Amino acid sequence: MTRSLSLVESATGAQVAARSLGLVAEPADLDDLMDGSGAGPLECEISWAGPVDLPLSDERAVQAACGIMHVHGRAAGRPAPLAVDYASAAAGVLAAQGILAAWIARSRGVRVTSVRTSVSQAALLVLAQYLGAATADDDWREPTVPGSSTFVSADGVRFEFETLDPQRWLRFWTRLGADPAAAKRGWRPFQERFATATCPLPPELHETVRRTSFTTVRAAADGAGASVLPVREDPGPPAPARPWTLAPFPDQGSSGLPGQRKSAEAGPVSDRPLAGIRVIESTRRVQGPMAGHILWMLGADVVRIEPPGGDPMRGIPPIAGGCSARFSALNAGKSVTEADITTAEGRRTVHELVSGADVFLHNWAPGKAAQLRLDADDLRRTRPGLIYAWASGWGDSLGSSSPLGTDFLVQAHSGLAAALRPADEPPAPSLMTLTDVLGGLVCAQGVLAALLARIRTGHGGRVDSSLYSAATVLPRPARRAEWTALDRPLRTEDGYLALGREARERPEHLAAATGLGACAGITEITSQLRNLPTAFWSRRLAEAGLTATEVCADLRQLARDPRFSRALSVGEHVFPLAPWEFS
Template identity: 60%
Template sequence: MSPRTAVPPVVAAAVADRLLRHCAPGAPEARPTLDWAGPVALDLPDERAVQAACGLMHIHGRATGGPAPLAVDYASVVAGVLAAQGVTAAGIARARGLDLREVRTSVAQAALLAAGQYLAAATARAGDGPPEPAPAAEPNARGLATLETADGARVELETLDPSAWREFWTRLGVPSAVAGRGWLPFQQRFATAVCPLPDELRAAARRRTLPDLRAAAYHTGVSLLTLGADPAPAVHPEPWRLTPAPAGPPVPRRRTPAPAHPRTGVPAPRTGGVPPLPLTGLRVVESTRRVQGPLAGHVLGMLGAEVIRIEPPGGDPMRWLPPLAADTSARFTALNAGKRVVEADLTTARGRETVRALAAGADAFVHNWAPGRAGRLGLDAPDLLADRPALVYAWASGFGDTLGDRPPLGTDYLAQVHSGLAAAVRPADEPPAPSLMTLTDVLGGLVCAQGVLAALAHRERTGRGGRVDSSLVSAAALIPRPARRVRWTPLDRPLRTADGHLYLGPEARADPGRARRLLDRADRSRLTTGEWTHRLAEAGLTATPVHTDLAALADDPAFEAAVAPPDTAVGHARPHAPWEFA
């Protein structure tokens, strides 16, 4: 590890400690080793350097015209969750006869995992052909989804129904055809991190007051939340809530079998051989869609569990969203490679019986259905725990119980608004707006997976399964933020060079006068990123080039040990599993 990385990632360590204390009282038997770069062969001294090098600044800044840091320690929080997952999984493995005592991960590996879907889309290869373009409407398209009203409010909309979307705008006086042109960029913002809405839609919102927009949303079933400037979380829920099942027969203690090669598409950590995976021999059944739920299952699969995915007849529609890699959506494969698929129509008795039968043979069942759906299907926790008291039943929701029985749609951007994260991710001189990078979807999936691990560890101690409730909002509350929105100087933003962008290291921000004297002596647009990096190093200042091409990142030798290139089985680049166990 470079001497410059000697300052530890304290936010990541604090998050890991909090989650491990939430798992069980007392100190865990294994402690994680956390650093900034891990297997990435770059000098990464802090959170911002990781965001620059691993593509987060690029993805977050797409909608506003250029790379921009997240104003919170997002990658560090993700790393803290990963560290807690590794420690908890190692504890489960020890209880099942596998002696794992050491876990290593890094903030850079966390950032790469968070960017995994965008990396997949940027490197997608359809069959043996070249990478497919990302599904943005125009290469230089920009724009957030946030709208401004005539009385100065800023609002975020959400709907998954194109008819509701069209009717909402029709009520605001927008012709139906114009409203229809806005649907695709609005829907695709989850994939592209940009939302280039037609100007007519933004103008229509600015002509109406907040009550007008609320009325249109109410009558069409569109969810609407108002953005505030307070970065503090609106609520402070625990990361997850575990409700143990009633006492039942003890869970048979199953010893971990000898490790086998990881399943196709779930790459193993790079430790010079195939390591034993801590959840080998356990089975997870999931009925999930979009990001949060599938990512929870993906993480448990990377830790060694067999994951069975329930999809509707004909398959999940997300499988065919472009760009495609080996005939399947790259973004879908990034979250679901290696899972065994069982098709079942949950609207039929036969389909529901299929779920019950699968859950009866599983160690964990994960879903992210809408509130109330599990009960209507007869597939809620009491229903499945009655057949298998040792089951861990996990629901990954949007808002949990923080907004009552009829919350808005539980999607990423509304969770950012409700949690205060939409204000926290941008500095005080920018209007509050959610990042169009799916921050809470990713973090919510990871928190759900950690809740499952905590419940499995509890089951090893007590013999009882139980229910785990987590949400996007509970995940967002893990991200520390100041009481007031931060104020940045020009040195807090990436510097433009002749061929890209450069982010100055902590020394420059600690001594801005020295950095400005050096920068002001030359025209920055005449020197390349490499030339500026050399000049700054001669002055004792570190700097990190900002990766703005995710396809190039996947080919960068510095990332060779952290990112797997496209192959014939998975036609896109993807991060290696972010833990090393010993």
């Protein structure tokens, strides 16, 4: 299937897609099985801009134009690039998903010869929650005060702290002797950092930690029932890992998928290759809902199981059309069944839903499925051939006593927190939810691989993925990047510019283009750029043959920009459109 990667502008995207597809079994009879329609080879294109009408030619330009620099930089109070090819890696996973979905569609008699996606569409998709919140049709506005949730102990240990319980939060700070009022004020920005990408904690809390050894901090966290992990300084992943694993069930169930047929005449092209496939989803927050969202965008019928009264995340502002915009960004289009799965009646409801489904997806805490008697073995007895998918935090990588499996702890421990920042900045997780989103993408890809395997073998299976395994998808340098001021967005009179490669690496050309002598230093160049607007400098540099991209500083701008109109849907808030084109 890696032969399908035909036109690829992003080397990182191609690398990630090829590795992802390499995990999928490719038997000798694959062409006979999948290509009974005679549709010919399947090709995949990964471009930079896709339907975005901008001259984007590298990862840095995409991060600038599509808002990643803006969201990642909120905690620092200025736009900042990620020092890893995050959008390209996400595009690589999307490409692999598109290829798998196309093969599934072919097995059902649908004519598909090519799949197209782009790094820009990947960037917009990973920002779906932030776009939704920024463009909601109410008067609520996100807090944008800078702030970090990375702490430094008295003995110099940089660490991440995590709890999802306000009482444990207060117990932790009480054990450290922090000001109780500051601890109470700190809970809200700490809790909301997953949504806002910034965490303006009261300064007293950071000061308390700076007076305390890490040993004491860890003991306080253990006593409070919270989690603490040091931030690794090595940017490389700690060990090679598969993004997802598939364990086939021994019993044979369905011999294929709904509507599967082989014929000499393929049906018409469809942008919904998973139409007719039913997914039951019991998920919360980001990772699990994102996996279901991907399957829904590919055409699956997705049913959410929510507690009586609905998922509490539905009521979190900003509200758009009566529902949280953030929640809607990942769950719109899914149908809902309410059930208390902790009761016998609720579990019967789950079994009833699963009896007519192809996939069951959850991201429950470790051990909860077994406790509820809703594990893989329980549900596959109800539905032979079921694909059972668990999107976890750590998988089995840290054993039975693993800390909370949340985004920022995973970034800290996996080395991603070090890799995504240059060497002259201390390692710290991005407060943009990088592994949550990538974890959802990886889980969805595992489900697609399992559906394809079921077509070949008739066997269902269990798909396991985690935030930790998703973090290893991102290619990392062996050493942290070395940056100058030109590698960061440069201030203009009214905004920021992100320079292209030649302008960054040949400052003498940049100096000449800005009207300075070729010997002008970086400080002079950056000062000169502050004197005139972004639009002026964009034209001037383009005339000099240098690329530069205006940095999106407000996600609401994207909804109003006609150059993004073919990639975004504007309603009660902005939705990224499905990031694949099938033909």
